[in-house]
Amino acid sequence: MTLKMDAIALHGFLDKEFAQVRGDFIIADLAPDRISVQMQVADRHLRPGGTVSGPAMFALADVTAYLIVLANIGPKALAVTTNCSIDFMRKPAAGQMLVCEARLLKLGRALAVVDALIYSAGQAAPVARASLTYAIPPT
Amino acid sequence: MTLKMDAIALHGFLDKEFAQVRGDFIIADLAPDRISVQMQVADRHLRPGGTVSGPAMFALADVTAYLIVLANIGPKALAVTTNCSIDFMRKPAAGQMLVCEARLLKLGRALAVVDALIYSAGQAAPVARASLTYAIPPT
Amino acid sequence: MTLKMDAIALHGFLDKEFAQVRGDFIIADLAPDRISVQMQVADRHLRPGGTVSGPAMFALADVTAYLIVLANIGPKALAVTTNCSIDFMRKPAAGQMLVCEARLLKLGRALAVVDALIYSAGQAAPVARASLTYAIPPT
Amino acid sequence: MTLKMDAIALHGFLDKEFAQVRGDFIIADLAPDRISVQMQVADRHLRPGGTVSGPAMFALADVTAYLIVLANIGPKALAVTTNCSIDFMRKPAAGQMLVCEARLLKLGRALAVVDALIYSAGQAAPVARASLTYAIPPT
Numbered sequence: 001m002t003l004k005m006d007a008i009a010l011h012g013f014l015d016k017e018f019a020q021v022r023g024d025f026i027i028a029d030l031a032p033d034r035i036s037v038q039m040q041v042a043d044r045h046l047r048p049g050g051t052v053s054g055p056a057m058f059a060l061a062d063v064t065a066y067l068i069v070l071a072n073i074g075p076k077a078l079a080v081t082t083n084c085s086i087d088f089m090r091k092p093a094a095g096q097m098l099v100c101e102a103r104l105l106k107l108g109r110a111l112a113v114v115d116a117l118i119y120s121a122g123q124a125a126p127v128a129r130a131s132l133t134y135a136i137p138p139t
Numbered sequence: 140m141t142l143k144m145d146a147i148a149l150h151g152f153l154d155k156e157f158a159q160v161r162g163d164f165i166i167a168d169l170a171p172d173r174i175s176v177q178m179q180v181a182d183r184h185l186r187p188g189g190t191v192s193g194p195a196m197f198a199l200a201d202v203t204a205y206l207i208v209l210a211n212i213g214p215k216a217l218a219v220t221t222n223c224s225i226d227f228m229r230k231p232a233a234g235q236m237l238v239c240e241a242r243l244l245k246l247g248r249a250l251a252v253v254d255a256l257i258y259s260a261g262q263a264a265p266v267a268r269a270s271l272t273y274a275i276p277p278t
Numbered sequence: 279m280t281l282k283m284d285a286i287a288l289h290g291f292l293d294k295e296f297a298q299v300r301g302d303f304i305i306a307d308l309a310p311d312r313i314s315v316q317m318q319v320a321d322r323h324l325r326p327g328g329t330v331s332g333p334a335m336f337a338l339a340d341v342t343a344y345l346i347v348l349a350n351i352g353p354k355a356l357a358v359t360t361n362c363s364i365d366f367m368r369k370p371a372a373g374q375m376l377v378c379e380a381r382l383l384k385l386g387r388a389l390a391v392v393d394a395l396i397y398s399a400g401q402a403a404p405v406a407r408a409s410l411t412y413a414i415p416p417t
Numbered sequence: 418m419t420l421k422m423d424a425i426a427l428h429g430f431l432d433k434e435f436a437q438v439r440g441d442f443i444i445a446d447l448a449p450d451r452i453s454v455q456m457q458v459a460d461r462h463l464r465p466g467g468t469v470s471g472p473a474m475f476a477l478a479d480v481t482a483y484l485i486v487l488a489n490i491g492p493k494a495l496a497v498t499t500n501c502s503i504d505f506m507r508k509p510a511a512g513q514m515l516v517c518e519a520r521l522l523k524l525g526r527a528l529a530v531v532d533a534l535i536y537s538a539g540q541a542a543p544v545a546r547a548s549l550t551y552a553i554p555p556t
Contacts, residue, residue, distance in 0.1 A: 020183055044159055054220050055198035062193050081193050082389060083361050083411060085224040085502035087530050087548060089523040105534075105546055106506040110388055111360060111413065113504050115532070115546055117522075129522055129532055129548060131504060133361060133411075135389065221528060222500050222550060224363035226391050226409060228384040244395075244407055245367040249527055250499060250552065252365050254393070254407060256383075268383055268393060268409060270365060272500060272550075274528065298461055326434050332479050332498050337472035359471050363502040 003032055004074035010067050013075050018063075025063050030071060033104045037064040040097050050094035052127075057098065057118055058086055061130035064100040065114035069134050072107055079112065079134040086130040092120040098127070110136055142171055143213035149206050152214050157202075164202050169210060172243045176203040179236050189233035191266075196237065196257055197225055200269035203239040204253035208273050211246055218251065218273040225269040231259040237266070249275055281310055282352035288345050291353050296341075303341050308349060311382045315342040318375050328372035330405075335376065335396055336364060339408035342378040343392035347412050350385055357390065357412040364408040370398040376405070388414055420449055421491035427484050430492050435480075442480050447488060450521045454481040457514050467511035469544075474515065474535055475503060478547035481517040482531035486551050489524055496529065496551040503547040509537040515544070527553055 005013065007027040015022050029036035037060065039045075045056035062081055069079050092098060102116035111133055118128040144152065146166040154161050168175035176199065178184075184195035201220055208218050231237060241255035250272055257267040283291065285305040293300050307314035315338065317323075323334035340359055347357050370376060380394035389411055396406040422430065424444040432439050446453035454477065456462075462473035479498055486496050509515060519533035528550055535545040 018186070020185070046159070047157070053198075054201050054223070055194045058197045058223075059192075059194035081227050083224070083226050084193070084197075085222070085361075085363055085548060087222050087522075087550065088220050089525075089530055105504075105543060108506075113506055113546065126522060129530065131502065131546060131548060133504065224409065224502055226383075226411065228386075228391055244365075244404060247367075252367055252407065265383060268391065270363065270407060270409060272365065296464070298463070322437055324437070331476075332501070333472045333476035336475045336501075337470075340471050359505050361502070361504050362471070362475075363500070365500050366498050 003030070003071045005071045006030065009075070010071060013070065014063075021059070021063070025060070027067065028099070032072065035064060035068040035071070035102050037067065037100045037102075038097050039100070041095070052092040052098060054088060057088065057128050058084065058130070060098055060100045060118060061086060061116050061128070061132065064102045064116055065130075065132040066134065068102055068104045068114060069107070069112045069136075072104065073136060079136050081132060082135045083133040084130060086128060088128050090123070090125055090127045092127045093123055096121040112136060142169070142210045144210045145169065148214070149210060152209065153202075160198070160202070164199070166206065167238070171211065174203060174207040174210070174241050176206065176239045176241070177236050178239070180234070191231045191237060193227060196227065196267050197223065197269070199237055199239050199257060200225060200241075200255050200267070201271065203241045203255055204269075204271040205273065207241055207243045207253055208246070208251045208275075211243065212275060218275050220271060221274045222272040223269060225267060227267050229262070229264060229266045231266045232262055235260040251275060281308070281349045283349045284308065287353070288349060291348065292341075299337070299341070303338070305345065306377070310350065313342060313346040313349070313380050315345065315378045315380075316375050317378070319373070330370040330376060332366060335366065335406050336362065336408070338376055338378045338396060339364060339380075339394050339406070339410065342380045342394055343408075343410040344412065346380055346382045346392060347385070347390045347414075350382065351414060357414050359410060360413045361411040362408060364406060366406050368401070368403055368405045370405045371401055374399040390414060420447070420488045422488045423447065426492070427488060430487065431480075438476070438480070442477070444484065445516070449489065452481060452485040452488070452519050454484065454517045454519075455514050456517070458512070469509045469515060471505060474505065474545050475501065475547070477515055477517050477535060478503060478519075478533050478545070479549065481519045481533055482547075482549040483551065485519055485521045485531060486524070486529045486553075489521065490553060496553050498549060499552045500550040501547060503545060505545050507540070507542060507544045509544045510540055513538040529553060
C-alpha cells in the first residue's frame with residue numbers, strides 16, 4: 001500500500017482547508033496504517049483546573065483519524081465523519097501537549113474505521129480512547 | 140423531582156466556569172428530565188463549505204447533556220464526561236443556529252446517561268445524534 | 279413514505295432467514311419511521327440472578343433496528359450492521375418480556391441510523407439505550 | 418500488578434456463573450493488562466450464508482472484557498457492563514473460530530475501560546472492534 005499523501009502534503013491540506021486550526025496539529029509519524037499527531041494545547045482548549053476540554057480531545061481524535069484516511073485516499077475525496085465513540089479515561093496533565101496514536105483498521109470502498117489512543121505528554125497511561133468511522137463518497 | 144438549578148443559575152455557572160464559550164449557548168427550555176439548548180454558530184465553528192465542524196457539534200451535545208445533569212445534582216458536583224457516542228447524519232444548514240434537544244435517561248448515584256438530537260434551525264430532520272455518560276463523584 | 283414490508287412480511291422474513299431466533303421477536307407496532315418489538319425472555323437469555331444478558335438485549339436492539347430499515351428498503355437489500363453503541367442503564371425485571379422502541383433517524387443511500395430504548399414490561403424507566411448504523415449496499 | 422484470578426480460576430467462574438455459555442470460550446492468553454479469548458463458532462451463532470451473528474460477536478467481546486476486569490478485581494466483585502461501542506468491519510470466515518484480543522485501558526475505582534479486536538482464525542484483518550465500560554461496585 002502506497003500513501004497518496006505524505007506528511008508534508010497533509011500539512012498543506014490542513015493549512016488550506018482547516019485554516020481555523022492552523023498550527024494546532026503536527027504529524028509526528030505516518031505509515032500506511034498508522035499515524036501519530038501532536039496537539040499543542042492552547043488556552044482555548046482548557047477547562048477550569050487546567051484540564052483539556054472534551055471537544056478539544058474530540059477534535060484531536062477526529063483530525064488524526066481524518067488524516068490517516070486522507071493519506072490513503074488522497075486530497076480530492078471528501079470523506080466525512082459519520083460516527084465517533086470516545087471514552088475519557090484520565091485527566092490530561094496541565095501544560096502538556098497531547099499525542100494521538102491512531103490505527104487504520106479498515107479502508108473499504110464506502111467506509112473507513114480508525115481507532116485511536118490519546119496520551120498526555122509524559123504520562124504512560126492514555127487519557128482517552130476513540131473510534132471513528134468515515135464515509136468515503138463514490139468516485 | 141425538583142431541579143437544583145434553573146436556567147438562570149445554569150447560565151451563571153457557564154459564564155463563570157466556562158468563560159471560553161461564554162455566550163455560545165442559550166438554554167431555551169428546561170424540565171427535570173429534558174433540556175433544549177441553542178448554539179449560535181460563529182466562524183470558528185465552521186468548516187469549508189459552511190458546514191458546522193464535528194467538534195462544534197460535539198461541544199453542543201456535551202454542554203447540553205452536562206447542563207441537564209447539573210440542573211439535577213447542583214453546581215458543586217464535579218461531573219465529568221466519561222463516554223460519548225455521536226452520529227453525524229446530515230449537513231447542517233449554512234448560517235443557521237443549532238438546537239440540541241436532550242433527555243436525561245438515567246441519573247444514578249455514580250453515572251448519568253443522556254441522549255440528544257441536534258437540529259439545524261429550519262430543518263425537520265436531525266443533523267446529529269449523541270449519547271453521553273457522566274461520572275458523578277461521591278459526595 | 280410507503281413501507282415496502284408490513285409486519286406480516288417482516289415476520290415471514292425473520293422466520294425464514296433467522297430461523298435460530300424464530301418466535302423470539304414480535305412486532306407490536308410499525309410506522310414508516312418507528313417500530314416496537316417485543317422479546318419473550320427465555321432461559322437462554324438470562325444471567326445469574328435472573329437478569330437478561332447483555333448479548334440478548336443487544337440482539338433485541340439489532341433485530342428491531344434491522345426490521346425498521348428492512349420495512350423501508352424491502353427484503354432484497356442485504357443491510358448489515360456496521361456500528362452499535364449501547365448503554366445498559368438498569369436491571370431488567372425478572373420474568374418480564376422486553377420491549378424495544380426504535381426510531382429511524384436517517385435513511386440515506388448508503389447508511390441508515392436508528393436509535394432505540396429498551397424497556398422491561400411494567401417498568402417506566404428504560405433498561406437500555408442503543409444506536410445502530412446499517413450499511414445499505416448499492417442496488 | 419498481580420492478577421487476582423488466573424485462567425483456571427476464570428474458567429471455573431465462567432462454568433459456574435455462566436453455565437449457558439459453558440465451553441464456548443477458552444482463554445488462550447492472559448496478562449495483567451491484556452487477554453486473548455477464543456470462541457468456538459456453533460450453529461446457533463450463525464446467520465444465513467455462514468456469517469457469525471452480531472450478538473455472538475458482541476457476546477465474545479463482552480465476555481473477554483469482563484474476564485480481564487475480573488482477573489484484576491477478583492471473583493466477588495459484581496462488575497456490570499454499562500456501555501459498549503462495537504464496529505463490525507468484515508465478514509468472519511465461515512467455519513472458523515473467532516479470537517478476541519483485548520486490552521485493559523483503565524481500571525479505576527468505579528469504572529474499567531477495555532478495548533478489543535476480534536479476528537477470524539486465519540484472517541489477518543480484524544472482523545470487529547469493540548470498546549466496553551464496566552461499573553465496579555464499591556466494596
